Amino acid sequence: MEYAEAVEQAPPGWRHFTIEDVARLPEAVWRHEMARIPDGEPGERIIRALFWTLVYHLEPEKWDQLARHEPIHPDLIHALPSGVDIALDVGAGSGRLTQQLVTRSRRVVAVEPSAGLRAILTRRLPAVSAVAGWAESLPLEDGCSHLTAASGAFGPDPPVLAELRRVTAPGGMIALISPESPEWFEAEGWLRITAPPLQAPHHPAWLDEFFGPLDPPHELVTMRVDA
DSSP states (O other), rough: OOOOHHHHHHOOOGGGOHHHHHSSOOOOHHHHHTTTSSSOOOHHHHHHTHHHHHHHHHHHHHHHHHHHOOOOHHHHHHTSSOSSSEEEEETTTTTTTTHHHHHTTEEEEEEOOOHHHHHHHHHHHHHHHHOOTTTTTTTTTOOOEEEEEEEEEEOOHHHHHHHHHHHHHHHHHHEEEEEOOOHHHHHHTTTTOOOOOOOOSSHHHHHHHHHOOOOOOEEHHHHHOOO
């Protein structure tokens, strides 16, 4: 998501954080995120732009609660291939999509930059190989994955899409659930599946107050990598 867009779309919970919280981010994360902040930006705009980063790295339990109450539409899961050798979940969070990939592949690798979210995922899914890494520089070999997937993490970002293609084996599938700008992917030839919206299950009121109205993922775009 572009910086200005992230500022404008920050959920209400951005007020929970302060500029001092930005300084508490792990050093590598701070450097990575601040590289996209224009010089001279006021603190409020920086906090708004980094809302999701602050949640992922400083309060991962909040993200886990959100993900648990925003289940992926089952039609999207059924549209994914099954019986694959290796599946990759990029930006895996606490494992919402990962747990589905476990049932559809012989081995799952989850890439997630947040140490807190990786810890939750590892406790929940100990058979999954969880590794630290950024989507634009995946710490994986070329063509290692037969199903490369992500949920609610990416849009039409050329460096990220190039990495997803690089790590996907010829004939394999890239699958993005709830991507930003799904119409862009459709125009570029990706297969787009839109399932009927699901109502979020009963959940604590604070989730809506913090993150805004819950919206379980119901959109999928897929592409086969040329053999």
